[in-house]
Amino acid sequence: MIVVTGASGNVGRPLVEALALAGEKVTAVSRSPLRYDLPEGARHVRADLADPATLGPALDGADALFVLPAGELLGGSAPAVEVPAAAEEAGVRRVVLLSSQINGTRPEAASHVRLREFEEAVRSSGLDWTILRPGGFASNAYAWSETVRTRRTVIAPFADVALPVVDPADIAEVAAVALRGEGHSGRTYELTGPAAVTPREQAAALSEAIGEEVGYVELTREQAREHMARFMPEPVIEGTLDILGEPLPAEQRVSPDVEKVLGRPAGTFAGWARRNVHAFK
Numbered sequence: 001m002i003v004v005t006g007a008s009g010n011v012g013r014p015l016v017e018a019l020a021l022a023g024e025k026v027t028a029v030s031r032s033p034l035r036y037d038l039p040e041g042a043r044h045v046r047a048d049l050a051d052p053a054t055l056g057p058a059l060d061g062a063d064a065l066f067v068l069p070a071g072e073l074l075g076g077s078a079p080a081v082e083v084p085a086a087a088e089e090a091g092v093r094r095v096v097l098l099s100s101q102i103n104g105t106r107p108e109a110a111s112h113v114r115l116r117e118f119e120e121a122v123r124s125s126g127l128d129w130t131i132l133r134p135g136g137f138a139s140n141a142y143a144w145s146e147t148v149r150t151r152r153t154v155i156a157p158f159a160d161v162a163l164p165v166v167d168p169a170d171i172a173e174v175a176a177v178a179l180r181g182e183g184h185s186g187r188t189y190e191l192t193g194p195a196a197v198t199p200r201e202q203a204a205a206l207s208e209a210i211g212e213e214v215g216y217v218e219l220t221r222e223q224a225r226e227h228m229a230r231f232m233p234e235p236v237i238e239g240t241l242d243i244l245g246e247p248l249p250a251e252q253r254v255s256p257d258v259e260k261v262l263g264r265p266a267g268t269f270a271g272w273a274r275r276n277v278h279a280f281k
């Protein structure tokens with residue numbers, strides 16, 4: 001049995017579906033109820049990674065665990081080692097951690113100190129571990145869905161700065177391979193899309209998917225910071241703006257890892273936009 005935390009999110013949902021499709025028994029873990037129908041072979045357990053004691057019923061009988069640190073967990077102070085320790089105690093053998101590309105490209109970034117603690121915790125555990133370090137997700141474009149729906153406009157900074165955004169479904173497929181198969185233990189994979197695309201090009205891809213013109217209003221860095229302050233902690237805002245506005249060459253580079261693991265090229269932003277067009281119509 002494989003346990004998937006963050007099962008209600010952009011990576012967790014396709015991961016639950018991919019594992020079940022492959023015939024695995026899956027426990028989908030989230031704090032909130034799931035807003036999709038679980039596939040056959042999957043069950044839902046409510047638990048919170050921020051309180052590893054709640055993971056007990058989910059981990060009972062598990063062989064492998066997908067750890068997705070998110071939300072308050074990234075701002076909190078509960079020792080990261082508690083999660084792999086709970087897994088080991090329950091007899092889990094293998095863990096796959098969703099981290100971030102930034103831990104490779106900006107190892108000192110204040111915004112990612114907690115994710116670095118999680119990386120260290122799984123590396124120093126007795127589990128077989130794999131770390132996934134994705135770049136920016138294609139699904140971050142959901143933040144534009146309301147203004148695209150109501151005004152056919154994307155309102156965002158850094159219109160012409162290109163990044164190789166990755167489809168969360170590809171992250172999920174790589175995670176499924178690492179959770180199920182041999183040969184991925186002790187590996188750290190950097191996951192990107194197949195080409196760097198600018199936000200303006202992403203708006204054009206949405207326009208193509210919808211079949212109607214989508215305009216672009218470019219925010220200044222200061223305007224973007226004000227907007228993000230409504231839902232993000234300060235150090236995370238600055239770190240995010242640095243990457244979106246002034247990416248390092250290593251953050252604009254396409255990584256070969258999705259193709260190496262999956263044996264096919266990574267999906268494009270345009271493909272993600274076509275599959276998710278309902279959110280923008």
Ligand SMILES: NC(=O)c1ccc[n+]([C@@H]2O[C@H](COP(=O)([O-])OP(=O)(O)OC[C@H]3O[C@@H](n4cnc5c(N)ncnc54)[C@H](OP(=O)(O)O)[C@@H]3O)[C@@H](O)[C@H]2O)c1
Pocket residue numbers: 005006007008009010011012029030031032033047048049050068069070071072073098099100101115134135136137139140
């Ligand atoms: N977005 C990006 O560009 C990007 C880039 C690199 C790395 N990442 C990493 O990927 C993670 C997810 O990305 P996302 O932004 O796309 O998020 P998301 O899909 O919206 O997922 C967040 C998920 O985490 C769960 N969650 C939140 N707090 C939790 C907790 N304390 N215990 C258990 N589950 C919790 C939520 O489910 P419930 O609330 O239902 O539990 C939700 O399903 C981020 O946290 C980040 O570490 C993201």
